Amino acid sequence: MPVKRPVTLQDVADLAGVSRGAASFALTDRTGVSAATRERVRAAAAELGYRPNPTARNLRAARTGIIVVYLPSIATTLGYYTEAAFGMVDEALEAGLLVTLLPRPANGRPLPRIDADGIIAIDPVPGDPVLEQLLAPGLPVVSGEAMPAEYRAVAGEVRSDHAAAARELLDHFAEHGARAPAIIVPEMFSGWSDEITQAYRDWCAEHGARERIEAVAVEGLTDSTIAATRKLLGETDPADAIISLTEGSVLNVITSATEYGRTVGEDLLVAAAVDSPALRYTEPSITAIDLHPRTFGRECMRVMREVLDDRSPGEGARRRDVPIDVVFRDSTRGRGRAGERV
Amino acid sequence: MPVKRPVTLQDVADLAGVSRGAASFALTDRTGVSAATRERVRAAAAELGYRPNPTARNLRAARTGIIVVYLPSIATTLGYYTEAAFGMVDEALEAGLLVTLLPRPANGRPLPRIDADGIIAIDPVPGDPVLEQLLAPGLPVVSGEAMPAEYRAVAGEVRSDHAAAARELLDHFAEHGARAPAIIVPEMFSGWSDEITQAYRDWCAEHGARERIEAVAVEGLTDSTIAATRKLLGETDPADAIISLTEGSVLNVITSATEYGRTVGEDLLVAAAVDSPALRYTEPSITAIDLHPRTFGRECMRVMREVLDDRSPGEGARRRDVPIDVVFRDSTRGRGRAGERV
DNA sequence: CTGAAAGCGCTTACAG
DNA sequence: CTGAAAGCGCTTACAG
Numbered sequence: 001m002p003v004k005r006p007v008t009l010q011d012v013a014d015l016a017g018v019s020r021g022a023a024s025f026a027l028t029d030r031t032g033v034s035a036a037t038r039e040r041v042r043a044a045a046a047e048l049g050y051r052p053n054p055t056a057r058n059l060r061a062a063r064t065g066i067i068v069v070y071l072p073s074i075a076t077t078l079g080y081y082t083e084a085a086f087g088m089v090d091e092a093l094e095a096g097l098l099v100t101l102l103p104r105p106a107n108g109r110p111l112p113r114i115d116a117d118g119i120i121a122i123d124p125v126p127g128d129p130v131l132e133q134l135l136a137p138g139l140p141v142v143s144g145e146a147m148p149a150e151y152r153a154v155a156g157e158v159r160s161d162h163a164a165a166a167r168e169l170l171d172h173f174a175e176h177g178a179r180a181p182a183i184i185v186p187e188m189f190s191g192w193s194d195e196i197t198q199a200y201r202d203w204c205a206e207h208g209a210r211e212r213i214e215a216v217a218v219e220g221l222t223d224s225t226i227a228a229t230r231k232l233l234g235e236t237d238p239a240d241a242i243i244s245l246t247e248g249s250v251l252n253v254i255t256s257a258t259e260y261g262r263t264v265g266e267d268l269l270v271a272a273a274v275d276s277p278a279l280r281y282t283e284p285s286i287t288a289i290d291l292h293p294r295t296f297g298r299e300c301m302r303v304m305r306e307v308l309d310d311r312s313p314g315e316g317a318r319r320r321d322v323p324i325d326v327v328f329r330d331s332t333r334g335r336g337r338a339g340e341r342v
Numbered sequence: 343m344p345v346k347r348p349v350t351l352q353d354v355a356d357l358a359g360v361s362r363g364a365a366s367f368a369l370t371d372r373t374g375v376s377a378a379t380r381e382r383v384r385a386a387a388a389e390l391g392y393r394p395n396p397t398a399r400n401l402r403a404a405r406t407g408i409i410v411v412y413l414p415s416i417a418t419t420l421g422y423y424t425e426a427a428f429g430m431v432d433e434a435l436e437a438g439l440l441v442t443l444l445p446r447p448a449n450g451r452p453l454p455r456i457d458a459d460g461i462i463a464i465d466p467v468p469g470d471p472v473l474e475q476l477l478a479p480g481l482p483v484v485s486g487e488a489m490p491a492e493y494r495a496v497a498g499e500v501r502s503d504h505a506a507a508a509r510e511l512l513d514h515f516a517e518h519g520a521r522a523p524a525i526i527v528p529e530m531f532s533g534w535s536d537e538i539t540q541a542y543r544d545w546c547a548e549h550g551a552r553e554r555i556e557a558v559a560v561e562g563l564t565d566s567t568i569a570a571t572r573k574l575l576g577e578t579d580p581a582d583a584i585i586s587l588t589e590g591s592v593l594n595v596i597t598s599a600t601e602y603g604r605t606v607g608e609d610l611l612v613a614a615a616v617d618s619p620a621l622r623y624t625e626p627s628i629t630a631i632d633l634h635p636r637t638f639g640r641e642c643m644r645v646m647r648e649v650l651d652d653r654s655p656g657e658g659a660r661r662r663d664v665p666i667d668v669v670f671r672d673s674t675r676g677r678g679r680a681g682e683r684v
Numbered sequence: 685c686t687g688a689a690a691g692c693g694c695t696t697a698c699a700g
Numbered sequence: 701c702t703g704a705a706a707g708c709g710c711t712t713a714c715a716g
Contacts, residue, residue, distance in 0.1 A: 008709060019687045024711055034685060054457065055406060056709035059397045059692050066440065075424065082417065082424050086445040093456065098408065098440055103428040114435065115396065222623040248620070255597060281564045350693060361703045366695055376701060398693035401708050
């Protein structure tokens with residue numbers, strides 16, 4: 001079997017009977033070549049199945065074609081981040097870009113130096129030394145969720161309106177008979193959980209409800225969540241609705257609710273702040289906020305592309321909003337009312 | 343702030359007072375340059391902080407520096423695969439290689455053509471059309487777990503001895519008083535679950551135990567697992583030990599066991615075939631097989647590096663075994679015996 | 685409107 | 701043992 005040498009620009013130029021330069025101009029839609037020639041070159045390229053060599057292109061343009069994606073360290077446990085990463089890869093492939101996932105380096109070790117054209121940081125948190133190193137070289141940065149103020153300005157930012165979704169959930173609780181909503185939040189800071197917590201506080205203030213906030217440890221999440229649930233349900237004037245922010249652990253809320261004789265979906269409404277496939281199949285199915293992680297990832301990469309293509313750096317950062325929505329299921333049906341189903 | 347032009351080989355050569363070629367030879371430890379010169383060049387490179395430009399190198403060598411990693415479609419839900427991907431990235435970065443995660447293309451759409459130097463396919467299954475397309479160009483392939491026979495031969499294969507781990511678990515069950523072990527396996531074929539199922543069958547045959555195998559759907563995993571558990575515990579001559587293969591759903595086994603008045607870790611032993619952080623923190627903590635996914639991923643990439651570096655393609659495929667081990671926890675302690683703890 | 689030439693940063697045959 | 705030169709595949713000033 002003959003090894004088929006990849007088709008080069010020279011091959012196309014030869015077949016079209018023009019110079020390499022002319023072929024390049026024709027193919028990149030650059031002015032300075034007649035319509036007839038352009039057509040001939042295009043036909044030749046199509047016939048030979050020509051695809052420009054990205055390595056050569058990058059060398060010429062002093063680019064790498066690589067985008068570093070920096071994920072939180074808990075990424076390996078959370079389906080959300082994997083989905084988001086796949087969204088970024090989807091979009092990157094279409095643009096001829098490559099994605100490099102940056103694993104957290106073993107503690108203290110310096111980052112392996114990576115040449116890249118840009119950095120996408122998802123859920124950046126303050127005081128992250130890795131992030132600091134990463135941002136130092138001055139590459140363009142796009143952040144998924146807000147970049148903490150202590151770091152330098154971003155070229156782009158993709159966000160979702162978590163506060164609005166949280167309010168929608170709380171209103172829904174109220175409509176379905178709940179008077180004492182609570183939230184269980186991860187101890188660890190993140191812009192995302194912070195935003196929801198704040199929205200919850202505001203809602204409580206507006207509705208004259210007592211704040212019921214329980215922080216849980218990410219290590220030992222199960223036990224921690226169970227303890228939090230017990231606390232919320234065991235006290236006098238107990239919670240009658242719970243939003244659990246930590247992915248997965250909402251299942252523990254369901255389990256421990258039974259101990260207190262509560263029936264989820266009737267006298268205890270429960271919702272998760274992050275949807276995941278499992279929540280559709282539990283008994284009862286669990287209401288959750290669908291964050292559309294794949295779309296979110298894709299949008300981050302799209303903004304990065306725009307930033308990279310932008311010849312006029314302009315002033316402000318590019319901002320983009322990814323819509324999210326609450327998926328209502330049985331766990332918030334409420335007592336004796338027809339539940340919305342999805 | 344002056345934009346610092348990256349240091350090139352020419353800069354190093356100039357500082358060392360030699361030609362570019364000589365500098366290249368010195369830096370790549372190639373014979374044909376005096377020890378003195380080599381030292382001078384090295385010093386110059388160190389002083390300037392020279393790092394070869396991978397793009398130029400790749401262009402020269404007609405490589406891309408890219409490895410495509412193909413993961414199963416359920417990858418986004420399973421922490422295992424994300425960990426494995428990070429392991430591959432760890433190793434790749436050290437070798438100056440880049441990893442591209444290949445997302446499943448929207449149904450039917452052709453793969454975006456990706457130039458790459460090699461392909462790593464994790465848990466390949468028979469009859470996968472994407473895999474077929476991916477293998478068509480003839481790039482070197484390394485598989486994580488066995489490549490089904492219908493596909494072309496691999497250049498490397500990384501595996502673990504799942505059968506041995508399963509036997510260890512079953513022996514452990516027996517030592518701790520279980521007489522009727524069962525397994526819950528995913529419906530979907532995979533070499534991994536197949537290997538464990540076979541080991542289980544063999545063990546049953548050797549020990550004169552009745553086979554208790556329940557298949558569960560991946561869609562609707564929770565309900566499906568609960569139903570399977572009920573079946574195993576509700577029948578006459580019920581199971582007294584269960585291995586759950588599906589990541590995460592072992593928690594459903596625990597939950598439903600309570601319905602039948604069983605106490606996990608005492609009169610019902612339970613273990614997961616894939617460890618995950620949550621299993622350490624449940625009550626009781628759950629025995630599981632630690633697959634060392636990060637090491638597994640790293641090893642896949644290491645084999646790929648060897649394959650790529652190999653000038654003499656040789657005959658057989660490179661095979662590598664990644665050790666796995668059973669982590670004993672409270673869920674298999676058994677009645678009235680001191681449990682091993684981890 | 686088009687062609688010939690230079691150059692991105694590297695490696696490697698080829699002369700000296 | 702070392703230097704000068706060619707070339708990987710592309711793009712883009714620069715002449716014609």
